[in-house]
Each structure stands twice: as structure tokens, then as C-alpha cells.
Amino acid sequence: MANLFVRQSQTTTRWMLIRRLNIWTLLLSLPALLTVLILFIYPLLFGLDQSFRSGARGEGDWTLQNYEKFFGDSRQVDTIWTTFQIALPVTFFSVALSVPLAYFMRRGIKFERLITTILILPITLGTVMVAQAMLNYFGPRGWFNQFLQSIGLIDAPLRLTHNFLGVEIALFIQGFPFAFLLILGYMSGISSDLERASQMLGASQWQTFWRIILPLTIPGIATAFCLSFVANFSVFPSANLLGQPTGETRVISIAAYQAAYIENNRPFGTAIALIMGLIEFAVIMLVLWFSRKMARGATLGGGKGV
Amino acid sequence: MSNPQVSKDATILKKTVLLRRKPSTSSRPPLKKGTLVGKILFYGLIGFFLLNLVGLVGSVLVDSFGERWFGTWLPANWTGRWYEYIGSDHNMGQLLTNTLFVAVTTTLIALLVGFPAAYILARKQFRFKGLLTGFYLLPMLIPPLAYGIPLATFLIRQDLHRSLAGIILLNLVPVLPFVILILAPFIEQVDVSLESASRILGANRFQTFRRVVLPLVIPGLLTAGLLSLVRTIAMFELTFLIADANTQTLVVALYGDAFGAGIRPNQAISAMAVIYMATTMALLVFALIFIKPTQFVVQLKSNKSK
Numbered sequence: 036m037a038n039l040f041v042r043q044s045q046t047t048t049r050w051m052l053i054r055r056l057n058i059w060t061l062l063l064s065l066p067a068l069l070t071v072l073i074l075f076i077y078p079l080l081f082g083l084d085q086s087f088r089s090g091a092r093g094e095g096d097w098t099l100q101n102y103e104k105f106f107g108d109s110r111q112v113d114t115i116w117t118t119f120q121i122a123l124p125v126t127f128f129s130v131a132l133s134v135p136l137a138y139f140m141r142r143g144i145k146f147e148r149l150i151t152t153i154l155i156l157p158i159t160l161g162t163v164m165v166a167q168a169m170l171n172y173f174g175p176r177g178w179f180n181q182f183l184q185s186i187g188l189i190d191a192p193l194r195l196t197h198n199f200l201g202v203e204i205a206l207f208i209q210g211f212p213f214a215f216l217l218i219l220g221y222m223s224g225i226s227s228d229l230e231r232a233s234q235m236l237g238a239s240q241w242q243t244f245w246r247i248i249l250p251l252t253i254p255g256i257a258t259a260f261c262l263s264f265v266a267n268f269s270v271f272p273s274a275n276l277l278g279q280p281t282g283e284t285r286v287i288s289i290a291a292y293q294a295a296y297i298e299n300n301r302p303f304g305t306a307i308a309l310i311m312g313l314i315e316f317a318v319i320m321l322v323l324w325f326s327r328k329m330a331r332g333a334t335l336g337g338g339k340g341v
Numbered sequence: 342m343s344n345p346q347v348s349k350d351a352t353i354l355k356k357t358v359l360l361r362r363k364p365s366t367s368s369r370p371p372l373k374k375g376t377l378v379g380k381i382l383f384y385g386l387i388g389f390f391l392l393n394l395v396g397l398v399g400s401v402l403v404d405s406f407g408e409r410w411f412g413t414w415l416p417a418n419w420t421g422r423w424y425e426y427i428g429s430d431h432n433m434g435q436l437l438t439n440t441l442f443v444a445v446t447t448t449l450i451a452l453l454v455g456f457p458a459a460y461i462l463a464r465k466q467f468r469f470k471g472l473l474t475g476f477y478l479l480p481m482l483i484p485p486l487a488y489g490i491p492l493a494t495f496l497i498r499q500d501l502h503r504s505l506a507g508i509i510l511l512n513l514v515p516v517l518p519f520v521i522l523i524l525a526p527f528i529e530q531v532d533v534s535l536e537s538a539s540r541i542l543g544a545n546r547f548q549t550f551r552r553v554v555l556p557l558v559i560p561g562l563l564t565a566g567l568l569s570l571v572r573t574i575a576m577f578e579l580t581f582l583i584a585d586a587n588t589q590t591l592v593v594a595l596y597g598d599a600f601g602a603g604i605r606p607n608q609a610i611s612a613m614a615v616i617y618m619a620t621t622m623a624l625l626v627f628a629l630i631f632i633k634p635t636q637f638v639v640q641l642k643s644n645k646s647k
Contacts, residue, residue, distance in 0.1 A: 059546075060465050067458035067477055067517060074514050075480050075488060082491025093494075132386075139383045153391045156398065159621055161575025163596045167614045168397040170599070171404050171607075176412045178396050208397070211390070261482065269484030271578055276599055288486045288578075295490050296582075305491050312487030319482050 079309075086306035093302040101306035111307070114287040115314065121274070121286060122267035125203050129210040130218070130260050134252070137219040138244060142227070154212040165208055166276035170196055173204065201277040202284050206267050213266075214259040221255025222248065250330065257326030261319045268315045287311045398618070405611035423612040430605065431594055433616070440590040440620060443505055443580070444573040447512045448566050451520045454513075455565070459524035460554075464533070481518045485578040488514065493582040502583040508590070511579045516569045523568060527561025528554075567628045574621055591617045 086102070089095030105111045140147070157165050173179050173195040180192035195201055225248060233243040271288040278284025291311060295304020405423055407416025427433075458477055462470070480488065492511060493502070501507035531554060539549040577592045584593050595617050598610045 060461050060467055063457035063461045064473060065457075066454045067521065068473075070454050070513065070517055071476060071480065074492065074510060078492040078495045079488055081495050082488075085491065085494065136383060136386065139379060144383075150387060150391065153394055156394055159571045159575065159625070160398075160618060161577060161592060163577050163592050163599065164575070164614055164617060165397070167595065167599045167610060168401045170602075171611065172393075172397045172400040178400050178414075179393070181412070181414065208394070265482060265484055269486050269578065271486055272596060276596075288484065291486060291490055295494075301490075301494050305494065308487045308490040312483045315484055315487070316482060 082305040082309060085302045086309055088302050090302070091300045093305075101303045102310075104303060105307055105310065111290055114285055114290045115310075117284065118268060118270070118286040118288075118311075121199070121202055121206070121270055121284065122264060125206040125210060126260060126264045126267050129207060129214045129263055130256060132211065133215040133218045133259065134249075134256065137215060137222050138248060140219055141222040141225075143223075151216065154216060156212075157208050158213055162205070162209060162272040163276070166205055166273050169201065169205055169208070169277060173201065196277055197279060199278065199283050202270060202273050205273040205277050206270060209273075210263040210267060214263050217259040217262070218252065218255050221252050221258075225251050253326050253330040257322055257330075261322055264318060264322070265315065268311070268318075287314075401611045401614050401618070404608055405615045407608060410608070423606070423608040424616075426606075427598075427609045427612045427616070430609070431613070435587070436589070436591050436594055437620065439505060439508075439588060440574060440592075441624075443508050443512060443590055444570050444624075446505075447509050447516055447573045448520075448569045450509070450513055451516045451569055452524075452562060452566055455517050455520035455524060456562075459521045460528055462521065463525045463528035477521050478518045480514050481522070485515060485576075486582075489579045489582050493579075496583055503585070503588070505588055507583050508580050508588055511583060512573050512576055515576070515579070516573060519572065520565045520569055523565040524558070524561050527558055527564070531557045563628070567625070570624060570628065571621060574624070591620060 085093040087097050087099065089098045089100055144150075160168075171177055175192040175194070179195070180189075183189045184192065195204060229247055229251075230243055233247050238246065269288045270284075270286050271292065274280060274284040274286045274289060280289055287307065288311060291304050291307035293304075294300050294307055298304075403415060404410055406419050406421065408418035408420045410416035462474055462477075489511070492514065496502050496507045496510065501510065535553055535557070536549055539553045540546075544552065574590070575592060577596055580590050581593050581596065584590065589597075595610075595613050598605055598613050602610065
């Protein structure tokens with residue numbers, strides 16, 4: 036994402052760069068900088084300090100007990116794997132499905148307005164609303180099961196809520212439109228001249244896709260993957276409403292919330308929250324690094340728009 | 342009108358536009374169209390997804406007006422009493438005011454703080470720009486609960502949790518990078534030479550901003566504002582952490598109802614969901630009224646010139 040804004044120009048000298056870091060640039064960057072510092076960085080550092088302290092209010096001495104407590108308890112450590120098991124497949128699936136669909140739609144199709152309008156719906160409605168609607172629609176007596184039964188595809192209603200699958204469906208309903216629209220925006224930005232050139236040089240449609248379109252879309256795919264993964268990693272409302280919050284869908288965000296709010300042990304809850312943030316951030320950095328490595332060379336010529 | 346030079350210029354302009362348009366469409370070889378199988382697959386998949394989305398929203402709507410609904414396509418009798426029920430159960434006026442106040446204030450602050458940041462990212466080149474961009478966007482890459490728990494603890498310490506101010510500050514964290522990310526490309530599209538021209542003609546920085554930059558970026562401000570409004574209304578995970586009975590928003594109340602299923606009849610929760618949905622939609626429509634089609638023309642033109 037960062038490379039959206041970074042534009043290197045070879046002609047600007049170091050001297051000019053220093054000169055341009057003038058008082059206006061500094062002044063204009065300040066409000067947002069201070070906001071992020073006060074509302075994001077400082078609380079994180081404050082939380083870091085808290086997480087190393089004993090006592091339910093974080094008033095005690097420095098200690099490692101909160102982290103020892105987390106990593107010593109298999110019920111807590113398992114939440115990490117549960118979260119990965121839920122978040123990774125859904126993210127992969129949403130992105131993998133979005134790529135061919137966006138490829139098909141990149142030059143515009145019939146009913147495009149209608150399709151995108153309905154697709155935006157779950158993003159606007161948010162996780163809680165989708166979860167509540169799913170309880171009705173995918174429930175044992177909901178329309179989905181009724182329909183499948185009436186056409187004779189199944190005998191007994193499928194269990195699609197209050198389990199692992201329900202949470203995955205909820206995340207997919209939210210994540211797929213998001214990934215799809217993002218990748219679509221990226222793909223429709225690739226100049227069609229590149230495709231024409233590839234065609235004229237004798238490449239098949241499959242080769243054109245594989246060698247031209249896909250490499251140029253990799254930054255977009257990486258962005259979509261990262262942003263969906265962030266959303267899927269903190270599955271809190273979906274896992275609570277559509278899963279079994281004490282059983283198979285006890286994800287790490289539930290563990291953090293429980294520790295901080297139900298057991299009222301803020302330092303412990305903060306420690307879990309920080310572990311969660313750190314793991315997630317590591318995955319994002321890995322994906323971004325990987326995509327940059329793969330996209331290098333492919334985007335050097337600048338395939339976007341003319 | 343009567344000035345011959347102007348009309349001559351106009352015809353030249355028309356001709357060049359026409360001339361430029363023609364070869365760009367006809368002299369290039371046509372691109373291969375998608376195959377029939379691809380078409381069927383695409384419309385099948387998208388259609389299936391959209392059908393389920395409509396079903397999700399529809400089943401909530403039908404449920405909220407149904408007297409009793411078990412295992413049939415539609416409820417036997419219709420009623421509006423679930424709305425009365427939920428209306429007396431919640432302080433609906435307060436919920437609506439809280440939701441709108443938080444969403445509008447957060448959005449306005451985010452636009453005000455985010456605009457200068459987006460401006461320098463779109464316009465200026467300086468050292469550490471990549472670093473600054475990454476810093477601004479950092480909160481988007483961490484799951485809300487991970488920084489939400491320490492931030493909420495911090496806000497509670499500062500005694501800000503009993504007022505809407507705390508909720509606004511909490512929501513500002515993810516919305517600010519979001520606004521910067523959307524605004525920057527819009528600002529980038531405005532031709533820099535317009536600003537230079539304005540300065541050369543004697544306008545100072547403030548006048549240039551007010552009379553040149555601001556009017557041209559209005560579509561961007563509206564888009565960013567609209568999206569962050571919707572996002573704040575649906576933002577559950579953060580508001581939930583510090584809201585109490587008096588400061589909670591619609592989505593938090595909806596989650597509470599849905600999580601405590603069994604306390605209230607399901608139809609009443611559906612009614613609550615419909616009220617939440619209607620608020621979001623009403624706000625979207627209301628905001629869209631203010632986005633005039635002519636403002637998009639400006640954006641389209643600058644898009645083309647790129």
C-alpha cells in the first residue's frame with residue numbers, strides 16, 4: 036500500500052529533497068501525525084507497559100506473569116490456531132475467487148451497476164447485521180435450507196449456524212465483496228494495450244492472463260489479502276454470534292475480551308490483545324514482502340493506465 | 342458568444358476531440374471476448390452470491406413483520422408489534438442520536454485532520470515519505486481489538502468513557518487512515534499547474550486552497566466522508582469496548598440483543614436489525630442527495646486527462 040504514494044524521480048537531487056522538507060510540509064503533516072501518536076502509538080506503549088505488570092489494575096511491579104499465563108495455558112494458546120484455521124482459508128478463498136471473477140468483469144459487463152450495488156451491501160451493513168441475518172436465513176428453518184429441501188437436494192436441514200462453518204460463511208459474505216471490488220479496481224486499471232500487444236505476439240488468452248494480467252495485479256491482490264486478513268483475524272462478533280464462543284470458535288479476540296472484560300484483568304487482556312496484534316502484523320508484513328518480491332520487474336514498466 | 346475567436350476555438354476543440362476519439366477505437370484490433378462457459382460460470386457464481394445476499398436481508402425484513410414464522414416460506418400473519426416491542430425495550434431516540442452524532446463528528450474530525458496529511462502525500466516529495474505513509478496507515482493493518490483494549494483502558498483511566506467523546510476518539514483511529522487513503526488519489530488528480538497558476542496570479546496559499554483546491558476535491562471529500570460515515574455506524578468492535586447503556590450506538594445495542602438471544606423474541610431482534618439497516622440506508626440516500634452529478638464531471642475530466 037505504501038508504494039501507492041512513493042514516487043521516485045531520478046532527477047531530484049538530495050539537496051532539493053532536503054529543501055522541500057519545508058515548514059509547510061511539516062505543518063500539514065502534523066495534525067494527523069499527532070492524532071496517530073496520541074490515540075494509537077501511545078495507548079499501545081501504555082498497553083505494553085500494562086501487560087508486563089501484575090495486579091488486575093496494572094498497578095504492580097514488572098513481571099512476565101501475564102505472558103507466562105497465556106503461553107502456559109493450552110486453552111489460551113489454542114486460540115491462536117483456531118483463529119488461523121478460521122481466518123486463513125476464508126481469506127485465501129475470497130481472494131482466489133475474486134481474481135478470475137474480476138478478470139472476467141474488468142472491461143465492464145451487463146448489470147454492472149446493479150451487481151456492485153448489491154455487493155456493497157454486506158460491507159455497509161457490517162458484521163453484526165450479517166450475523167443476525169444469517170441466523171435467520173441459514174438457520175435450520177431458514178429460506179436456504181427450505182429451498183434445498185424443496186428441490187430435494189438434501190433430506191435434513193444443513194447445520195450452517197452455531198458452528199465453525201457458520202463463522203466461515205459470515206466472514207466470506209463480508210470479505211468476498213471487499214476483495215472482489217478492490218481487485219476489480221486494480222485490474223480494470225491495467226491498460227488494454229498490453230493485452231492487445233500480447234495477443235498480437237501470439238499469446239493465448241491463458242498466457243496473457245498468466246504472464247501479463249496476473250503479475251500486474253499482484254500488488255492489488257496483496258492489498259486485498261492483507262485488508263481481508265485483518266478483518267478476518269479479529270472475527271469477534273461473527274465468532275460470538277454464529278459460532279460456539281466457548282468451544283470450537285473460541286478465537287484469540289474472544290480470549291482477549293474475556294480476560295479484559297469478563298475476568299476484569301486488564302493487563303492480561305492487554306497482553307493477549309498485543310500478542311494477537313503482533314502475530315497478525317507479522318503475517319501482513321510477510322505477505323507484503325512476498326508480493327513486492329514477486330511484483331518486482333513486472334511493474335517496472337508501469338502497466339497502469341496511459 | 343459573438344466573439345469569433347471563441348467560436349473558432351470551440352470548433353478546433355471539437356475537431357481535435359473527435360479526431361482523437363476516432364482512431365483510438367477503430368484502428369486497434371478488438372480484444373477477444375470471454376467464452377460462453379466463462380460467462381455462464383461468472384453469472385452463475387455472482388448470481389448465486391447476490392441471491393443469497395438478497396435472501397439474507399429479505400429474511401430479516403420478513404421476520405420482523407411476521408406474527409409467527411416456522412418452517413414455511415412466509416409467515417402466516419403479519420404484524421407491526423415487534424417494532425412497538427423493541428421501541429419500548431430500547432431508548433430508540435437516544436440510540437439514534439448517539440449513532441448519528443458519533444458518526445458525523447468522527448467523520449468531520451477525520452476529514453479535517455486527514456486532509457492536510459493526504460495533501461502532502463499527494464503533492465510533496467520529501468525524505469522519509471514512505472515512512473510517514475506507513476505510519477499514517479498503520480492503524481488499518483492492526484485488528485481493532487488489538488489496539489482497542491489498551492486504548493479503551495487508557496480512555497477509561499482518563500475518565501472519557503462516560504461521554505460520547507471517548508467513543509468518537511476511539512472510532513477516529515481506524516477512520517483517519519481510511520480517509521487519508523481515499524483522499525490522496527483525489528487530490529493527486531487535481532492538476533498541480535492550477536495551483537501554480539493561482540499563486541502566480543497573486544492568490545496566497547489560503548486563497549488558492551479555498552478557491553482552487555477545495556472545490557476540485559469536493560468529490561473526494563464526499564466519497565471519503567460517505568464511506569467513513571458508513572464505516573463508523575457499522576464499527577462495532579471499538580464502540581462496544583467502552584459504551585454503556587447511555588452512550589451505546591445502534592450496532593452495539595443490536596449485538597447485545599442478538600447475543601442475548603432467548604431474552605427477546607427473535608422477531609423483535611429482527612425488527613431492531615431492520616431499524617439499524619434503515620438508518621444506514623437513510624443516511625446513504627441523504628448523503629447521495631448532496632453529491633450532485635455535476636461534481637462527478639470534474640472528477641471524470643481529470644481522470645481522462647491523466
